Amino acid sequence: MLSRRDRGREGRQAPRPGLLAFVIGGRARALSLGLVAGVAEIGPVTRLPAADPSNLGLIVHRGAVLPLVDLGRRLERGTASADGAAGADGADGALAALGASPPLCIITRSRQAIAFPVEAVLGLQALPANGGAAASPWEILDPLIVDLDRDQDPAH
Amino acid sequence: MVMTTTVPHQAAERFALLAVDGVEYAVDATWVRRSLPAPSPLPAAVLHGGTAYQLVDLRQLFGLPASSDAPPRAGGGPGPERLILLIDRPPAAPGPVAPEPAAAGGVHRLALVIDDLLGLETLAARAAVPLPGVYRGPERHWFHGVLPRPDGRITVLLRPEGLAPAAAPSTAPEEVPTAAAPSPGGAAC
Numbered sequence: 097m098l099s100r101r102d103r104g105r106e107g108r109q110a111p112r113p114g115l116l117a118f119v120i121g122g123r124a125r126a127l128s129l130g131l132v133a134g135v136a137e138i139g140p141v142t143r144l145p146a147a148d149p150s151n152l153g154l155i156v157h158r159g160a161v162l163p164l165v166d167l168g169r170r171l172e173r174g175t176a177s178a179d180g181a182a183g184a185d186g187a188d189g190a191l192a193a194l195g196a197s198p199p200l201c202i203i204t205r206s207r208q209a210i211a212f213p214v215e216a217v218l219g220l221q222a223l224p225a226n227g228g229a230a231a232s233p234w235e236i237l238d239p240l241i242v243d244l245d246r247d248q249d250p251a252h
Numbered sequence: 253m254v255m256t257t258t259v260p261h262q263a264a265e266r267f268a269l270l271a272v273d274g275v276e277y278a279v280d281a282t283w284v285r286r287s288l289p290a291p292s293p294l295p296a297a298v299l300h301g302g303t304a305y306q307l308v309d310l311r312q313l314f315g316l317p318a319s320s321d322a323p324p325r326a327g328g329g330p331g332p333e334r335l336i337l338l339i340d341r342p343p344a345a346p347g348p349v350a351p352e353p354a355a356a357g358g359v360h361r362l363a364l365v366i367d368d369l370l371g372l373e374t375l376a377a378r379a380a381v382p383l384p385g386v387y388r389g390p391e392r393h394w395f396h397g398v399l400p401r402p403d404g405r406i407t408v409l410l411r412p413e414g415l416a417p418a419a420a421p422s423t424a425p426e427e428v429p430t431a432a433a434p435s436p437g438g439a440a441c
Binding site for chain 2: 156
C-alpha cells in the first residue's frame, strides 16, 4: 500500500488526465473531463427544422433526447463574417464531413446536455502544468460549452 | 394515404402521424378533419365543406427544399403525390395560455401540405419532452416537444396553433375536388 506521500509523488509523476482531446474542423480541441459525460456513436439523427443551422438535429442517447450541435460551425461564427451559404449543408453535410466512421459525438455533462460531433477522439490528456488554457496545445472549449449551457437556461 | 376522422373529442392521446422530409410528426387527432390529395399548383387556401382552410406548406414553413434527396424513411419520404391535412381547433380544446398572434386573430383552420400520412396512433404524449434549449428560433412556436419512441426514433409533436401564418391569404380559396377522398364516416389510413 502506498503512503500518502508516495501517492502524492506518484501523482506528480503521472498527472491525472484532465482533458478529453478531439478534432473538430481539422483542429485539435479539448474539453475538461468535468464537462464530459461520454463519447458515443451517432445513431439516427432526427433533423428537426431549426433557424440556427448549427442545430443538426436530435439524437437519442440512453433514452434521453439530446440536441446534436455543430460546434465547428459555432466556432467559425467568431472568425467568419455572416455567410448565408454556410447553413446550406445541413445535418447530412455536417455529418458526412466527419472523418470518424461511424461518426462519433461527445456528450456534455451540463445542466442541459448536448452532443456534438467530432472528426476524431484523441484521448485523455493531462492538464497543462503551467499557464492553463493558454499553454495548452489544444483549444479548450470549456467556455463555449458553459456559454451554451447558460444560453439554454430559460431564465437567461 | 387518405384519412378522415370523426371522433374529435374521444381521443385525447390519439395522434395523426405524418411525414415531412423524412421526419415523423404527430398532430393531435382532435384537430384533424380529413386529408386530401394536394393539387398542383398549390392554392393559397382550400375550401372544403363550405369552410376555408388556409394553406401552410410545411416544407416551405420549415425552410426545407421543395423535394427531398434524403432516402425515404419507413414510408416517411415524399411520395409522388403530396397530401393536404385539414386541421381545425376542436371546439372543446382549451386555448393556449398566451395565444399566438395568428391564433388570436382567428386563423386556426389550416390545410397543411405534407409529404405523407402515416396513420393514426395512440401516443404516450406525457412522455414527450420539451425542445432542447438550443432551439430558440421560430421552431419553438411550431412544436410542442418531442417524443422518444421505444424503437429509438423520435416523433415531433406539432403545435397546430403555432403553424398559422400571420397574414391572411391574398387569393380566393380554391375548391379541392373530393372525389379522390373517401366519404366521411371513419378512419381509412
